[in-house]
Amino acid sequence: xxxxxxxxxxxxxxxxxxxxxxxxxxxxxxxxxxxxxxxxxxxxxxxxxxxxxxxxxxxxxxxxxxxxxxxxxxxxxxxxxxxxxxxxxxxxxxxxxxxxxxxxxxxxxxxxxxxxxxxxxxxxxxxxxxxxxxxxxxxxxxxxxxxxxxxxxxxxxxxxxxxxxxxxxxxxxxxxxxxxxxxxxxxxxxxxxxxxxxxxxxxxxxxxxxxxxxxxxxxxxxxxxxxxxxxxxxxxxxxxxxxxxxxxxxxxxxxxxxxxxxxxxxxxxxxxxxxxxxxxxxxxxxxxxxxxxxxxxxxxxxxxxxxxxxxxxxxxxxxxxxxxxxxx
Ligand code: TRP
Ligand code: SF4
Numbered sequence: 001x002x003x004x005x006x007x008x009x010x011x012x013x014x015x016x017x018x019x020x021x022x023x024x025x026x027x028x029x030x031x032x033x034x035x036x037x038x039x040x041x042x043x044x045x046x047x048x049x050x051x052x053x054x055x056x057x058x059x060x061x062x063x064x065x066x067x068x069x070x071x072x073x074x075x076x077x078x079x080x081x082x083x084x085x086x087x088x089x090x091x092x093x094x095x096x097x098x099x100x101x102x103x104x105x106x107x108x109x110x111x112x113x114x115x116x117x118x119x120x121x122x123x124x125x126x127x128x129x130x131x132x133x134x135x136x137x138x139x140x141x142x143x144x145x146x147x148x149x150x151x152x153x154x155x156x157x158x159x160x161x162x163x164x165x166x167x168x169x170x171x172x173x174x175x176x177x178x179x180x181x182x183x184x185x186x187x188x189x190x191x192x193x194x195x196x197x198x199x200x201x202x203x204x205x206x207x208x209x210x211x212x213x214x215x216x217x218x219x220x221x222x223x224x225x226x227x228x229x230x231x232x233x234x235x236x237x238x239x240x241x242x243x244x245x246x247x248x249x250x251x252x253x254x255x256x257x258x259x260x261x262x263x264x265x266x267x268x269x270x271x272x273x274x275x276x277x278x279x280x281x282x283x284x285x286x287x288x289x290x291x292x293x294x295x296x297x298x299x300x301x302x303x304x305x306x307x308x309x310x311x312x313x314x315x316x317x318x319x320x321x322x323x324x325x326x327x328x
Contacts, residue, residue: 007036007182008145010043010084010136013061014051017068018204019199023247024189028149030073038079039143039311042066045084046136049129050115052121066300068207071289082307084139089315092163093138096326098131100167106130111156137161141168141176142315149182172325175318189247190240192221208290211280218244218276224261224296234261236270241272248278 010028014048016028029040042062048055062083074081084090106112107130116124136157140148141164144242148158158181165176190196191203205217227234236242245254253274260266276307293300 004035004037006039006143007032007149008039008041008140008179009149010041010046010139012047013058013065013066014047015057015061015199015207016064016208017072018197018199018206019189020191021187022072022207023149025149025184026072026074026205027211028068028184029079032149033075033078036147039082039145039314040069040074041082041084041139041311043084043139044137046132046310049126049132049135050124051120052126052128053122061295063300063304065234066304067290067293070293070300070303071286072207076303076307080307080310081303082311083304086304086308087142087312087315090135090138090142093142093315093322094131094135096322096328097134097138097164097168100171101134101137101164103130105160105163105243106133109133109156109160111153114297118169133157133160134164137164139181141165142318143311144177144318145179146177148179148183149184151184151186155181155183168325175321175325188243190243192217192240194222194225194240197299205279207283207286209283210287214280214283215273215276218272218279219269221272223272227268230267231264233264235245236261241268241275242281244284245271245275248282249275250278253278 009025011021011025029038032038042065044058044062047058047061051058066081066083069081070076112130112132116129133156137160140158140161148154148161150158158179162178165178169176187197191198191201193201193203195201195203205214209217218241221241221244224234224236224239226232226238238259242254242257242261245257249257257266257271257274261271312317
């Protein structure tokens with residue numbers, strides 16, 4: 001028997017992963033693999049809640065997301081890596097949880113209202129979208145997870161998960177632990193335009209970007225907005241390029257750039273060029289592995305299949321207990 005704490009987390013397959021995803025969530029998952037009993041999945045049904053009108057990319061994105069995960073360092077020998085829609089038990093538990101979840105809990109959910117406003121080009125007045133957190137609760141408690149590594153934006157969903165688990169246990173006897181959110185530190189790096197890095201803002205650097213892409217995108221990055229002329233002193237503490245240096249460049253270079261920038265001894269063009277080369281070096285092994293897995297699609301499919309089988313074995317066991325508890 002494993003004594004490691006079980007954790008579960010998922011990502012919606014919405015496109016290639018970028019540096020914001022890597023430093024925001026993925027690197028955290030990778031680090032947790034040794035100390036936790038990890039279940040990580042691709043939430044393709046959740047992608048459908050907002051993209052039901054255009055589902056055409058979800059399958060491809062799912063495959064590519066697994067490629068990015070493996071290349072970045074998620075390891076199928078250490079973690080159970082799987083695809084949500086392959087474990088039908090998630091849907092069955094979702095249905096049963098929907099019987100006991102009061103609708104006002106869902107309508108009150110702050111992310112629900114925010115998302116409906118933010119994604120106003122899509123009609124999200126669907127039952128599925130309202131029920132998004134119920135499906136998420138099912139994803140988590142079906143594995144009897146104790147922790148859920150997520151960003152701060154997901155905290156309301158984990159809170160709802162706890163409430164749903166508590167209500168289930170109250171009504172039918174204790175089956176589920178109440179999982180805790182394990183907060184992921186927010187990534188300090190921003191997109192090339194200094195907004196949050198996001199595929200839809202067109203400001204992202206992807207794990208799969210070529211060295212040429214990286215140099216081009218770096219060249220366009222906004223630096224200290226107060227530094228207009230080469231002779232102006234700069235402030236690295238407000239410069240996104242400097243945040244990148246801190247992640248990718250050797251410590252002695254970072255230590256040198258700080259005073260050189262403040263004393264206008266280095267120009268932004270040169271500073272960016274240096275950073276770009278270190279970022280290229282940092283991403284080279286990941287990009288190489290992405291290439292490898294793109295050329296070995298069968299291997300990726302096999303990994304998803306094996307992981308899904310492992311997840312299903314656990315989910316099936318839980319559902320047997322659940323059916324027993326609800327006398328169905
Ligand atoms: N809602 C999560 C997000 O948008 C994705 C997700 C679905 C998830 N099911 C989950 C995260 C279960 C953690 C646990 O990021
Ligand atoms: Fe940023 Fe470097 Fe320019 Fe300073 S010199 S403002 S750290 S890009």
